[in-house]
């Protein structure tokens with residue numbers, strides 16, 4: 352029987368590439384999206400051209416109710432969930448002093464609370480099956496902190512702490528949880544940076560290039576295949592942060 356994977360925020364960017372890579376490996380992919388329906392449908396059609404059926408499911412991962420409905424749908428259809436990729440996220444680029452309570456709630460809810468609720472909702476099935484692989488997509492900024500991205504850094508450090516603590520709790524249930532902390536990856540989230548800024552970032556990276564979504568998807572694939580890595584924060588960043 353095929354492995355079943357849920358990927359949050361999978362209609363574009365890193366999540367989309369993870370969905371494609373896993374589906375091409377023969378994993379049954381459930382690609383979650385919230386607002387970008389057009390992109391999600393495009394992804395489904397693109398996979399169909401390769402004779403691969405994926406599910407696309409709309410759910411705001413900051414809503415406990417919508418998450419519950421999504422997981423119920425998946426469990427009714429496939430009876431199990433083997434893999435969860437907590438990928439949905441937003442960035443926030445502002446002076447800390449200007450951040451509002453609304454900013455805090457938006458960033459922390461989208462990047463951290465979402466992982467709390469989606470993980471909680473899939474866990475009963477994983478614990479029952481004594482099998483599971485959870486991957487949190489965090490960030491180098493959760494490790495070293497970023498100026499003008501303090502809330503983002505807090506949310507990603509929180510994800511890494513969740514990875515480490517929960518790995519200890521879930522190990523006896525044979526559920527592995529790891530973080531992948533990307534460096535600078537070319538996606539929409541980085542559209543705010545000019546070509547010139549990206550050039551100067553590239554100069555700081557020992558491997559002399561920014562990352563692409565495949566660099567992250569390959570690591571996801573490896574973590575799924577592996578069975579002795581848990582509680583780790585694996586930073587895929589070209590050597591930018593060592």
Ligand code: NAD
Nearest residue numbers: 360364365385411412438439440490533535536538539540
């Ligand atoms: P992206 O903006 O292309 O993708 C983020 C996805 O999350 C989008 O599809 C968005 O619609 C979705 N999303 C946001 N809020 C949601 C919600 N409430 N419910 C469901 N989906 C929601 O950016 P990306 O670069 O592909 O980012 C993916 C993840 O990787 C994010 O968590 C991001 O923080 C992390 N990351 C990215 C980089 C980078 O350089 N691109 C670096 C480090 C970490």
